[in-house]
Amino acid sequence: MTQSWIKLVSDESSQAIAAESTEAGDLLVATCLAAAASGDSNALFDLGVAYSTGSHGVACDMIEAHKWFNLAAVGGHDEAARCRADISDEMTAREISEAQRRAREWLRSGRAAA
Template sequence: MELARIEIFAKVEAADVCGSDMLIARCLAGAADGDSDACYDLGVAYSTGSHGVGCDLVEAHKWFNLAAARGHEAASWCRADVSDEMTAREISEAQRRAREWLRCGEARAA
């Protein structure tokens, strides 16, 4: 997972980074390490359009789903709330993205 963290911080250094961007970068690095709180925080950011990211319910669902799968209790409730505002196609896309994130993590760990 260290490689994922290095890749994320390399992207951050290439961008114009402000405090919000750094928070998102730290959450992405934590998520790459399997941190359920980091996944949850990303879900909150995307569901509310805060911390420098736009509101994106598909991404929010993905992160809440990953957090819930890692045992975060509040994430499953948030995922359900977000799902109420999404189409079946959007939910399917969010689930596909979550599976892809997990697959990429397994590939990095190997």
């Protein structure tokens, strides 16, 4: 059985859509990082959601998602702690260790408000 695909948009349109998606993801990350540097645990949580779902043009990355959920949880965000636990079930011990290392690095770098 041969599959046939219907092309719904031209190559130029699909490239434009991909570029817009990347720009939206970049904007989300930049906005959230700025807020996170000011100690906004909701922004940290939003970054965790974006990375865990691959939404807003951000590539799905469970290590980054865990890192951001972890930082939000440390900041008192209860839902972030639950999300961190949920994605931990899908991660290896090595991946969790890397996420924790990145979270510590973020805290040590001074990017997070004291």
